[in-house]
Amino acid sequence: MKVLSVASEVYPLIKTGGLADVAGALPLALKRHGIAMRTLLPGYPAVMRKIGEARQIATFDTLFGNPAGLLAVEHEGLDLLVLDAPWLYDREGGPYVDAAGRDYPDNFRRFAALSLAASEIANGKLADWRPDIVHAHDWQAALTPVYMRFSPVAHSVPSIMTVHNIAFQGQFGADIFPELALPPEAFSMEFVEYYGDVGLLKGGLRTAHAITTVSPSYAQEILTPEFGMGLEGLLQARGDDLVGIVNGIDTVVWNPATDSFLARSFDAATLKTRIENKTALAAEFGLEAGDGPLFCVISRLTWQKGMDLLVEVIPEIVASGGRLAILGSGDPGLETALFAAAGRHPGRVAITTGYNEPLSHRMQAGADAIIIPSRFEPCGLTQLYGLRYGCVPIVGRTGGLADTVIDANEAALLAGVATGFQLAPITADGLRMALRRAFRAYADPAVWGRIQAQGMKSDVSWDRSAGDYAALYARLLSKKGL
Numbered sequence: 024m025k026v027l028s029v030a031s032e033v034y035p036l037i038k039t040g041g042l043a044d045v046a047g048a049l050p051l052a053l054k055r056h057g058i059a060m061r062t063l064l065p066g067y068p069a070v071m072r073k074i075g076e077a078r079q080i081a082t083f084d085t086l087f088g089n090p091a092g093l094l095a096v097e098h099e100g101l102d103l104l105v106l107d108a109p110w111l112y113d114r115e116g117g118p119y120v121d122a123a124g125r126d127y128p129d130n131f132r133r134f135a136a137l138s139l140a141a142s143e144i145a146n147g148k149l150a151d152w153r154p155d156i157v158h159a160h161d162w163q164a165a166l167t168p169v170y171m172r173f174s175p176v177a178h179s180v181p182s183i184m185t186v187h188n189i190a191f192q193g194q195f196g197a198d199i200f201p202e203l204a205l206p207p208e209a210f211s212m213e214f215v216e217y218y219g220d221v222g223l224l225k226g227g228l229r230t231a232h233a234i235t236t237v238s239p240s241y242a243q244e245i246l247t248p249e250f251g252m253g254l255e256g257l258l259q260a261r262g263d264d265l266v267g268i269v270n271g272i273d274t275v276v277w278n279p280a281t282d283s284f285l286a287r288s289f290d291a292a293t294l295k296t297r298i299e300n301k302t303a304l305a306a307e308f309g310l311e312a313g314d315g316p317l318f319c320v321i322s323r324l325t326w327q328k329g330m331d332l333l334v335e336v337i338p339e340i341v342a343s344g345g346r347l348a349i350l351g352s353g354d355p356g357l358e359t360a361l362f363a364a365a366g367r368h369p370g371r372v373a374i375t376t377g378y379n380e381p382l383s384h385r386m387q388a389g390a391d392a393i394i395i396p397s398r399f400e401p402c403g404l405t406q407l408y409g410l411r412y413g414c415v416p417i418v419g420r421t422g423g424l425a426d427t428v429i430d431a432n433e434a435a436l437l438a439g440v441a442t443g444f445q446l447a448p449i450t451a452d453g454l455r456m457a458l459r460r461a462f463r464a465y466a467d468p469a470v471w472g473r474i475q476a477q478g479m480k481s482d483v484s485w486d487r488s489a490g491d492y493a494a495l496y497a498r499l500l501s502k503k504g505l
């Protein structure tokens with residue numbers, strides 16, 4: 024089976040968040056199910072640098088007014104198609120924002136072009152490769168099924184839309200519609216029209232043959248006004264076509280026994296040697312040595328991630344003998360508040376901003392626990408890395424966090440199944456209570472060691488979920504009349 028995946032970021036080429044991890048790991052996991060996945064992504068400068076010499080296998084005489092090329096290359100086991108369109112992608116700054124952090128004003132065009140190229144590939148643009156299924160990720164790829172729907176040829180190729188976070192919808196003013204090269208009827212409730220605007224994700228969710236999101240709990244939550252962010256009605260109407268499949272992680276990239284970023288590798292059997300990573304991590308962050316727990320946070324610094332709640336509980340973490348190492352960037356107000364907290368508690372709280380993949384590995388390997396007080400979390404990956412690295416997750420009871428971490432309540436502790444701590448309600452007080460429970464458990468090394476070991480036994484690999492995607496593809500292919 025041949026599947027075209029369409030994504031705006033793919034690890035290890037370009038990453039701003041969990042989408043890249045998923046888009047980079049799923050194709051490898053699907054290989055074991057006999058599925059050949061090719062991934063289309065934009066040719067940002069970082070991508071072009073990393074792929075080096077690549078074969079041009081097709082051209083577009085005009086894609087939104089300019090010529091573009093399609094490059095094919097194998098990279099670390101991934102079969103990539105790179106959309107080479109310098110006037111759209113060759114920019115300093117990130118994939119979505121300029122160097123000053125502002126959204127590129129033509130993002131709709133940049134990602135409509137990606138989607139249009141995908142739909143042409145579905146139509147048979149490449150003489151020797153046509154996908155059986157098209158799998159589009161998030162709003163950036165969401166016009167793919169819409170373009171397919173309005174093209175005369177591609178009806179027979181089923182499409183899947185995966186939502187990694189419904190908070191990001193790709194909503195633009197109605198004035199962009201004429202630029203999308205869609206027929207006038209596409210600007211309607213059945214397609215991309217969204218409360219008078221253009222909603223790219225909305226169009227994809229209406230049009231794709233199946234919808235997935237990244238955990239069973241989140242699949243339920245987005246049916247409600249609290250989490251659906253305006254799309255709950257549409258999703259309810261499409262409830263039969265919506266499933267939640269929890270993300271896995273790349274267990275080769277994230278393996279504490281072989282991870283070259285670490286001061287000391289370890290596995291469940293040699294867990295005690297993990298302490299060397301803790302000592303090194305504390306030193307790296309300029310934190311005091313000590314017996315208390317070392318907490319970490321690796322996160323976008325945003326309201327969604329509950330970082331304001333973290334700010335509120337820092338005095339209690341410090342007063343209880345804990346230390347805290349933070350890696351993240353995001354909301355300037357939250358960054359300032361966290362720097363201020365670090366300034367008030369030198370040697371006990373430290374923050375590093377920017378994006379640092381190797382450091383994120385060292386933190387998972389050295390900290391005792393990772394705090395993830397998200398208000399909503401479609402799946403979340405950092406708790407999965409934490410489980411695998413013996414870094415006990417303390418998580419908001421929501422979405423994928425609720426699905427993947429087993430709370431250390433008395434019953435779970437007795438049964439030996441606990442893998443972390445959940446907080447509910449997701450408030451500063453809820454976080455305080457969860458931290459108190461974590462401090463208590465940490466004080467008894469036998470209890471803490473059991474929680475760590477149990478976490479390390481959790482299956483956080485792609486094995487099961489890749490099978491779920493493979494089964495979904497097979498179901499779609501067997502459906503008549505698509």
Ligand code: ADP
Nearest residue numbers: 040041322350351377378379380383403404405
């Ligand atoms: P989201 O995609 O909502 O940001 P996830 O938990 O799904 O959240 O994925 C976040 C990914 O980004 C994880 O791989 C995490 O380790 C990584 N990450 C987040 N912030 C940083 C950072 N500042 N430096 C390095 N990695 C980071």
